[in-house]
Amino acid sequence: MQEPISVTALNQYIKGMFERERLLSRVLVRSEISNYKVYPSGHHYFSLKDAESSIRCVMFRREAMSLRFRPENGMKVVVSGRVSVFPRDGAYQLYCATMVPDGVGELAFAFEQLKNRLHKEGLFDPAHKKPIPAHPRTIALVTSPAGAAVRDMIRILGARYPMAKVLVVPVRVQGEEAPEEIGNGLDLVNALDMADLIITGRGGGSMEDLWAFNDERVARAIFRSRIPVISAVGHEPDVTISDFVADLRASTPSNAAELAVPDQADLRDRLAHFQARMDRSVDRRLQVRRDALRRLGSSPFLQSPQRAIQEKRLLLDYQQQRLLHAMDRQIGEHRQQMGRLAASLDALSPFKVLSRGYSITQKDDGTVVSELSQVEKGDTLRVRVSDGTITCTAEGKEKTKWRKRS
Amino acid sequence: MAEKKLTFEQAMGRLEEIVAQLEAGDHALENSLSLYEEGAKLMKQCTTMLDKAEQKVMKLRTDANGELTEAPFAPKE
Missing domain, CATH: 3.40.50.280 (Cobalamin-binding domain)
Incomplete structure (x- = not known):
């Protein structure tokens, strides 16, 4: 009879058997993933299975980091690795070195x-796209x-x-x-x-x-x-x-x-374009004012101020002529009227009758004598006749006895 | 307003405004002329900036003290 041995020793022995087996040290398996789990340690645990069988697998953190894609349950993959024993559980498992999606390229799949x-x-x-700054x-x-x-x-x-x-x-x-x-x-x-x-x-x-x-x-x-x-x-x-x-x-x-x-070539074009537009709009505004100025400038007065003054002067002359003419006419009219008045006056003049032999007797003080009572004997009287004055002294007076007409 | 040093982009923006305002033509002539003057200044500023600009190429690196610094960079042929 053999001496009994410990489980640890047994599992170690089996593990050694697995690891001496060259076929198991490098296997390539095509299968489907199930029970996929990533532990906080970073190690990945899962099973590979087909219709009849399954095997426990582990992929350590170091190998898992180089996975380009995320393994998921049901995914068909090709795994490479070695088979060994985990002494604690006495279970054999596949230690995965690489895993690629089956059929499609790994990169294309991961992408x-x-x-x-x-x-x-x-x-x-x-909606998350940010605009690219223009400059x-x-x-x-x-x-x-x-x-x-x-x-x-x-x-x-x-x-x-x-x-x-x-x-x-x-x-x-x-x-x-x-x-x-x-x-x-x-x-x-x-x-x-x-x-x-x-x-x-x-x-x-x-x-x-x-x-x-x-x-x-x-x-x-x-x-x-x-x-x-x-x-x-x-x-x-x-x-x-x-x-x-x-x-x-x-x-x-x-x-x-x-x-x-x-592109700075475009920017320069744009600047040139700005310049042209600025020039054009200011030119246009200046042109409007230039036109207005030209219109004003073309007025006859500004064109030839001398001639305008001349014209005013002619007008002045003409008005003066009219004024003088009008005045002459008025003076003429007045003169005629005066002539007429003078003639009437002449006709009414008391001196006119003197030429017909009447006379006017006045006292020293110029009073015209028309009644006897005004004169006393010895008074000096002036008798005006048509061509002069006779000075005489009153010798007497006699009242005229007017005979009645029968 | 044009006295303050504007960035190229700001200067271009202001120029665009000035051109639009001049074209709208709702300013007194004196105003238009001062706008034009401002525009001409900006125009010159922008052209000068383009003419005088020299590309500055720097490379970020960590110096001996572990501080980030910028150093001139010329790519190798």
């Missing part, structure tokens, strides 16, 4: 999977400082719009560390508010080369960015998850530089 997930989450929603002042290039992409971007930005400062935020754009570095770069530019526009991307390469821009961490960093982000990955036909999340997708890094800034 579609992440795209669908982020799409459902709303990361591609046009950015500082443009951060979150990209590799080496290579053609950064050089092309700097050259094109400089040629089109040299007023914008370019800040290169160097990151690896390829390899395992790339997604985290790109994400940190984006976060840093935001945290320190270093730019008002970000371009992130890289030059062309294989799908594997561009993979960082299909990483969820980069996608989320782009989505988080307060500063607008232009994605510029690879060549024209390459589309990455970053392109969907970015505020603007450029087909290449050069294209991103063109989309980021206005």
Whole structure:
């Protein structure tokens, strides 16, 4: 009889058997996933099963980190690894080194999977797209400082719009560390508010080369960015998850530089156009006033003030003539009237009768004597006749006895 | 107003306003002329900015003390 041994020793013995078996140290299994669980430790636990059988599997954190897609229950996968025993449970399990989706390429699968997930989450929603500033002042290039992409971007930005400062935020754009570095770069530019526009991307390469821009961490960093982000990955036909999340997708890094800034040739054209419009509108306004001025200037008075004065002078002369004429006529009329009046007066004059032999007798004081009573004997009297005056003395007076006519 | 140093974008924006105001023509002539003068100044400013602009290219780096600094950057051919 053998000595009894411990369970631990037994399990260790079995484990040793498994591990000496070369076929089990490297197996490739095609199956379907079930009971998939990720533990807080980062290790992934699941089963692979088909219609009749199943096997427990574990994928340690280190291997799981390089998974490009998220394994899900029911998913058909091809797993590589080794089979060994977990002594604590006395159970054998498959220790997975790699896992790829069955049938489709892993990258294509992972791409579609992440795209669908982020799409459902709303990361591609046009409502979240921020407008690209028309005249950015500082443009951060979150990209590799080496290579053609950064050089092309700097050259094109400089040629089109040299007023914008370019800040290169160097990151690896390829390899395992790339997604985290790109994400940190984006976060840093935001945290320190270093730019008002970000371009992130890289030059062309294989799908594997561009993979960082299909990483969820980069996608989320782009989505988080307060500063607008232009994605510029690879060549024209390459589309990455970053392109969907970015505020603007450029087909290449050069294209991103063109989309980021206005072209100074266009700006100069626009300035020239402004100048022309300003000139035209001011010219038009001046022309209106020039025309008004010309109309005023063409008035006869301003054309020849001398002639106008001459005309007024002629008018004055004419009026003067009329005035004089009118006055002459009036004076003539008055003169005639006076002649007529004088003639009448003449006819009525008491002196007129003197020529017919009548006379007028006046006393010394000029009183005309018409009655006897006015005169006393000895009074000096003046007798006016037609051509002079006779001075006489009253010798006597006798009353005239008028005979009655029968 | 034009005395203050405007950014290129602000200057272009103001120019656009001035052109629109001049074209609307609802200003007194003196006003239009002073607008024109302002516009001409801005025009010159913008052109000068374009003519004199020299692209500044910097690279972010961490210095010996672990501080982030900017250093001039020239991409290698």
